[in-house]
Amino acid sequence: MSTETTTARSERRSRLSREDLGLLLGLPILCAVVLGAWAIWRATADLDDIESRALAWGNILTLAGEHLLLTVVGALVVVATAVPIGIALTRPGMKRFATPVVGVANAGQAAPVIGVIVLFAMWLSFGFWTAILALSLYSFLPVLRNTIVRLQSVDPTLVEAARGTGMSNATVLRRVELPLAMPVIMTGVRTALVLLVGTAAFGTFISAGGLGALIVVGITLFRSPILISGGLLMAVLALLVDWAGRVLEFLATPKGM
């Protein structure tokens, strides 16, 4: 009895595994170190006209801001569409549509973003929202699939217990199924975020902005400082977004699980 409660307590303390804790604390430190080193190089390096214009602090901040905006808005669009669709596809009567819809989402992820984004731009128009459409389609699958799979695997006796206490179907979803599914759904969201931050680099091709611009400029003008800075900044941004995803995942996990 007493040993049992001690284990329970130590379990509660170790809700964050050592590995998770390392990632949660280590990643921002790593990013800060890399960014700091890059900033020192930027401040001291001997750059020509084109390089210093492309790597001007204001320009870098604008591009990073655009990149982040593409990522965050893309993620919001994905969550706002994939989660409700995933929920709908696990309700009785809709289950048979789950396989075809996941199939379409699969195709969305299989198609190369660079192609899709350009096709959409030709069809619709250049700019931010077209990029969002292409990016969301690309990162739709992990959130949809995780939502469906986790909701399907909620212990049916728990759902029956919930119905047995007199909860309506909507209440069972809100108070039992979704909280239990939340950690896995958030893992899907983190995957989507990572996909988005990587593919947002293509935004620059259809004038939607983002850090991809640095790479394009670096390649076309043979300026490796610009090219490398672009790659480095994108990598750091991706790591930070992944970190933010982990924090979200942690916060979304209900206590007691």
Place this chain on the structure above:
Amino acid sequence: MTQSTSSPSTERGDAVSGVEIVFDDIVKTYAGTSQPAVDHLSLTIPAGEIVMFVGPSGCGKTTSLKMINRLHEPTSGTITIDGEDIRAKNADELRRHVGYVIQGGSLFPHMTVKQNIGLVPGLLGWDKQRTAERVDELLDLVGLKPDRYRDRFPRELSGGQQQRVGVARGLAADPPVILMDEPFGAVDPITRQRLQDELLSIQEELRKTIVCVTHDIDEAVKLGDRILILTEGAKIAQYDTPENVLAAPANTFVEDFVGAGSALKSLSLSRVAEVDLYDQTSVKVGESVADAKQRATSAGHTSVVVLDEQERPVDWLWLRALQGETVREPADERDLITISQQATLNDALDSMLVSTHDGVPVTGAQDRYVGVATFSAVTSLITSKNQQAQETSGDAIAQAPDDADLEHATAAPADTEGS
């Protein structure tokens, strides 16, 4: 099918808070099957009784249970609770007034004990204060200290504790009817026996109508005021009191199901309350050790049962282990095995197997200490019971030849416990 007319619980005469449930010609056919799972079941479950549904797996007992709170809908026929057709109300509304307890407790892992128990009151719109008070009251009722357990999550509880919370959740809104689906199937035998005892003492107080599905005939005999034995298609093989089911099985199916050892089954019918308890010296926490030792020695005892302020047994110590000025509470939460007076002789023997002394402390109302059931007291009661049974069936002589105890019991049948 035999149906006894006298209710075994009328003599208790307490206020019955349960209500009657009536199945009228219920048929349930699942889509895609030709044989109905429940085939024309008609049944009356009297108010304030525990009715156990037993039968082989697939006999439709669980389906029948779940039709009462409309988790399954009958294909035809009507079920009434307290005279009211259950289809008169919205199913969610109905379920808020029918307690539901399932195997393992099925607690929601992301909710605390308090939130789990407070679910139905919350759905019924009770205010927070009232719900919180009710939660504490129920935790006390199922034997968990509210201060300690209220804010825990299910995974911080043992299996038995989870099941207790599950029972508390079923009782939360004080429903007149409680449905239990194999409630104690997932816990170890000793814990199961305790939970059963607790359920019986809770029921003695509350007098709900409890419908309980089990596959364990011993559990059915122990808990049930009546037992409903079902064959495939939920056809009634027998519906009667445990005594009658054991004494007069209606047909060979029941005979087979109840099992061959009917004499042993009577172990499940006799309660610890019938045993001559031994008055083992007891001492209260806080009493002086010298006094305690003196009392025990003068009674000729080498050990004492330690009671807490509420006179609940918490420890059973050899005198040499009694040290210091005053009797202290056991340091860590030592789990002393005790049994209630409602426990069966079967349970008593089980408990003795794991006891470190020759017997097991017995508790009465509010878990108060009433004495010790010793091994010899229990076995002599069993012997005399068997003797009585054999005498009535007329083959006592054939069985009794060289057993001294039996001879003794035959010689003085008047001394044995009258049940």
